[in-house]
Amino acid sequence: MDPLLLQDTTTSRMKPAIALEGISKSFPGVRALSDVSLALYPGSVTALVGENGAGKSTLVKILTGIYQPDAGAIRLADRETTFPTALAASRAGVTAIHQETVLFDELSVAENIFLGHAPRNRFGLIDWKKLNADAKTLLNRAGADFDPTIRLRDLGIAKKHLVAIARALSVDARVVIMDEPTAALSHKEIHELYALIERLKANGKAILFISHKFDEIFRIADRYTVFRDGAMIGEGLIADVSQDDLVRMMVGRAVGSVYPKKEVAIGQPVLTVSGYRHPTEFEDINFELRRGEILGFYGLVGAGRSEFMQSLIGITRPSAGAVKLDGEVLVIRSPAEAIRAGIVYVPEERGRQGAIIGMPIFQNITLPSLSQTSRSGFLRLAQEFALAREYTSRLDLRAASLDQDVGTLSGGNQQKVVIAKWLATRPKVIILDEPTKGIDIGSKAAVHAFMSELAAQGLSVIMVSSEIPEIMGMSDRVIVMREGRVAGRFERSELTAEKLVRAAAGIETQAGGGAA
Amino acid sequence: MAKLLKNRELLLVVAIAVLLAIIALRFPAFVAPSNLARVYNDTSILVILALGQMAVILTRCIDLSMAANLALCGMVAAMLNNFFPGLPIPLIIFAAMALGGFLGAINGTLVWKLNIPPIVVTLGTLTIYRGLIFVLTNGKWINAHEMSDPFKALPRLVVAGMPVLSWLSFLMIALMFLVIGRTPLGRAFYAVGGNPHAAVYTGIDVGRTRFFAYCLSGTLAGLSGYLWVSRYAVAYVDIAAGFELDIIAACVIGGISIAGGIGSVAGAVLGALFLGVIKNALPVIDISPFAQLAISGTVIIIAVAVNARAERRKGRVILKKAEAV
Numbered sequence: 001m002d003p004l005l006l007q008d009t010t011t012s013r014m015k016p017a018i019a020l021e022g023i024s025k026s027f028p029g030v031r032a033l034s035d036v037s038l039a040l041y042p043g044s045v046t047a048l049v050g051e052n053g054a055g056k057s058t059l060v061k062i063l064t065g066i067y068q069p070d071a072g073a074i075r076l077a078d079r080e081t082t083f084p085t086a087l088a089a090s091r092a093g094v095t096a097i098h099q100e101t102v103l104f105d106e107l108s109v110a111e112n113i114f115l116g117h118a119p120r121n122r123f124g125l126i127d128w129k130k131l132n133a134d135a136k137t138l139l140n141r142a143g144a145d146f147d148p149t150i151r152l153r154d155l156g157i158a159k160k161h162l163v164a165i166a167r168a169l170s171v172d173a174r175v176v177i178m179d180e181p182t183a184a185l186s187h188k189e190i191h192e193l194y195a196l197i198e199r200l201k202a203n204g205k206a207i208l209f210i211s212h213k214f215d216e217i218f219r220i221a222d223r224y225t226v227f228r229d230g231a232m233i234g235e236g237l238i239a240d241v242s243q244d245d246l247v248r249m250m251v252g253r254a255v256g257s258v259y260p261k262k263e264v265a266i267g268q269p270v271l272t273v274s275g276y277r278h279p280t281e282f283e284d285i286n287f288e289l290r291r292g293e294i295l296g297f298y299g300l301v302g303a304g305r306s307e308f309m310q311s312l313i314g315i316t317r318p319s320a321g322a323v324k325l326d327g328e329v330l331v332i333r334s335p336a337e338a339i340r341a342g343i344v345y346v347p348e349e350r351g352r353q354g355a356i357i358g359m360p361i362f363q364n365i366t367l368p369s370l371s372q373t374s375r376s377g378f379l380r381l382a383q384e385f386a387l388a389r390e391y392t393s394r395l396d397l398r399a400a401s402l403d404q405d406v407g408t409l410s411g412g413n414q415q416k417v418v419i420a421k422w423l424a425t426r427p428k429v430i431i432l433d434e435p436t437k438g439i440d441i442g443s444k445a446a447v448h449a450f451m452s453e454l455a456a457q458g459l460s461v462i463m464v465s466s467e468i469p470e471i472m473g474m475s476d477r478v479i480v481m482r483e484g485r486v487a488g489r490f491e492r493s494e495l496t497a498e499k500l501v502r503a504a505a506g507i508e509t510q511a512g513g514g515a516a
Numbered sequence: 517m518a519k520l521l522k523n524r525e526l527l528l529v530v531a532i533a534v535l536l537a538i539i540a541l542r543f544p545a546f547v548a549p550s551n552l553a554r555v556y557n558d559t560s561i562l563v564i565l566a567l568g569q570m571a572v573i574l575t576r577c578i579d580l581s582m583a584a585n586l587a588l589c590g591m592v593a594a595m596l597n598n599f600f601p602g603l604p605i606p607l608i609i610f611a612a613m614a615l616g617g618f619l620g621a622i623n624g625t626l627v628w629k630l631n632i633p634p635i636v637v638t639l640g641t642l643t644i645y646r647g648l649i650f651v652l653t654n655g656k657w658i659n660a661h662e663m664s665d666p667f668k669a670l671p672r673l674v675v676a677g678m679p680v681l682s683w684l685s686f687l688m689i690a691l692m693f694l695v696i697g698r699t700p701l702g703r704a705f706y707a708v709g710g711n712p713h714a715a716v717y718t719g720i721d722v723g724r725t726r727f728f729a730y731c732l733s734g735t736l737a738g739l740s741g742y743l744w745v746s747r748y749a750v751a752y753v754d755i756a757a758g759f760e761l762d763i764i765a766a767c768v769i770g771g772i773s774i775a776g777g778i779g780s781v782a783g784a785v786l787g788a789l790f791l792g793v794i795k796n797a798l799p800v801i802d803i804s805p806f807a808q809l810a811i812s813g814t815v816i817i818i819a820v821a822v823n824a825r826a827e828r829r830k831g832r833v834i835l836k837k838a839e840a841v
Contacts, residue, residue, distance in 0.1 A: 315716060335716060336719035340719075347714075353714050353716075354717075355711070356711040357710065358778050359710050367718045367720070368718040370700040370703060374699075378694075378698050378699060379699060379703065421718070
């Protein structure tokens with residue numbers, strides 16, 4: 001049966017606990033959700049599936065009152081409602097349990113559970129006895145047996161989840177959203193979470209379960225909804241679909257044609273990384289990067305790609321591993337040494353790690369190149385302007401003046417400033433971490449075109465990206481990482497979206513990743 | 517006009533001019549050139565200190581120990597002069613600056629290597645440096661007659677119509693213009709304060725940059741120590757007690773963002789001058805010393821509010837532009 005056309009009969013007579021209808025939401029330059037619907041039923045787990053950027057987190061933020069939809073309606077038990085604030089959503093019985101729990105480390109478990117609605121005694125003061133006793137009861141219902149008076153920071157991440165769930169029970173939540181709840185959990189803890197979800201189901205809660213891991217989805221979910229590019233692609237019962245169906249719905253689209261990838265003669269190896277490992281973040285990273293090559297690093301968020309890159313440029317230290325640049329052994333102890341050697345890293349979080357807001361554009365660009373532009377310890381502003389002008393014009397930056405604050409530029413133009421900053425150091429290897437995340441389509445195309453141009457000029461590019469079309473459209477080769485290890489290597493010719501998703505999510509089937 | 521008001525330095529110049537005009541309505545003598553020169557000279561030490569503090573605040577840190585550093589270096593300079601009256605004055609100044617720089621380096625090292633919050637580090641060293649003066653002197657004062665005449669005369673020596681004290685502050689302003697505006701270190705101050713995470717990726721060592729900012733503020737505090745002690749011809753444990761707050765106030769009034777990354781040499785100088793004019797004018801208008809403190813405090817809060825508003829307005833402009841894309 002085609003899942004896209006699946007008519008769901010078993011739950012159609014049951015009323016949803018909450019339903020979103022025709023929800024649209026746009027941000028400047030980006031349409032995050034267009035006309036999506038989602039229904040969550042009491043006593044049922046719905047898995048929300050989609051690539052990064054499919055609009056899952058925007059939807060969660062609308063459900064929890066953090067964003068307001070531009071169009072569409074929220075129905076709560078058949079009554080149309082709005083969630084103007086996070087508090088309104090919480091009062092209506094919608095709670096979210098996030099990947100990183102949003103609780104207070106310095107407060108006790110019981111205080112965390114009852115924060116904002118603690119039981120009062122007749123003097124209007126907090127009734128501590130009742131608070132702790134009620135907390136104990138709720139913890140028991142959540143399947144936890146620890147003392148509610150201990151401080152939250154003494155608990156591990158799994159137990160913090162239990163506290164978050166107890167809190168959800170305390171406000172009598174009807175809808176529980178779990179956003180990648182297992183990301184930080186051990187194998188045993190995940191099984192405890194499954195048991196807990198079963199209990200929540202038995203209590204009639206409607207559960208939205210967001211995960212990239214297919215084994216989890218098929219283990220715990222009753223229903224599924226697939227999002228792609230901000231639109232709902234399909235929904236139905238898990239029992240009626242296979243993993244392959246879901247993967248196809250997630251990625252199914254034409255790719256490749258819109259990407260301005262140039263055919264470049266790949267040259268000699270420039271960068272060789274062997275045996276890179278870190279005690280907690282990644283291990284056994286080996287690869288070669290050649291001249292003129294774009295090497296894609298694909299994986300789920302948290303697969304250890306950025307952590308490895310940061311270690312490669314000397315922000316963190318690996319516990320073992322060797323790097324060769326142009327055949328010579330290189331020891332990188334700091335980002336300054338990496339820049340000097342010709343390896344630069346354009347970080348993922350543009351706001352936090354990229355542009356320095358409040359500083360003029362030209363100063364942002366010349367920051368890592370000051371040794372070039374200054375003479376005998378003094379800056380030469382004319383040289384700085386010349387360098388900044390050269391690279392901003394190559395990137396087609398639109399700004400009134402190079403003297404203006406970077407903060408006044410749009411996201412896409414800020415990204416161009418950050419890339420110009422690194423190109424101005426004349427690197428041999430450039431590492432781009434999520435180079436087009438959160439920027440508008442026009443700027444994306446410019447960044448891709450420029451990336452292609454760079455490779456054509458003989459630069460070697462490492463592109464970390466969680467967007468399959470970008471990875472497939474731009475890479476000569478792809479390395480897939482999963483849980484800190486290399487999970488697959490693919491040549492451009494053998495790339496398919498399904499292979500990438502399988503390797504990244506760890507789906508064990510015939511078409512895995514062969515070693516390249 | 518709106519554009520003019522956005523330029524904080526210009527706004528401060530206007531504020532100082534308005535202030536002077538109001539005072540001149542009742543006391544025309546206050547704005548006589550000779551008196552203005554006197555007011556400037558009186559503010560010179562604050563100007564020098566504000567320059568050092570500015571460097572530290574730009575890197576998103578703070579130096580509460582500057583006044584204590586000044587007092588300790590001033591005392592050591594006075595003691596050197598007392599024990600070795602023959603010691604050349606430039607050597608004493610150099611010693612005071614070196615000691616100040618060393619004390620600043622202690623602050624910087626604690627912030628850099630031990631990662632202690634700057635406010636805690638300098639609150640601690642503030643007490644230690646003051647305490648050290650007592651340990652050195654047993655609480656004794658060094659009075660005018662225990663200092664040599666050249667030691668006391670240098671700051672007052674008039675060269676080309678201005679006292680050396682004023683000239684030294686001009687020299688420091690010029691040097692700071694160079695360091696802040698024309699050296700990679702100055703640029704790094706802004707980068708570290710503006711976005712420490714991004715600074716790391718561009719190869720700037722955040723801790724080391726802060727260390728140098730503290731060395732700079734310490735050195736300027738050391739110089740100010742000599743100037744203070746020789747100008748007022750007395751050294752004791754409590755000189756310049758509480759002055760650290762005036763220094764920070766001058767920076768804040770001058771538009772140096774406490775959050776780091778924003779500010780200019782001109783702003784720091786004008787902030788100090790604004791405070792200097794108020795402090796010199798209030799006694800002339802016959803306002804009680806207690807009311808003077810309250811007025812100074814009010815001015816500081818107004819300045820911070822104006823700066824905060826300016827930054828918020830800037831934020832809105834970004835959003836509108838982002839929407840227009």
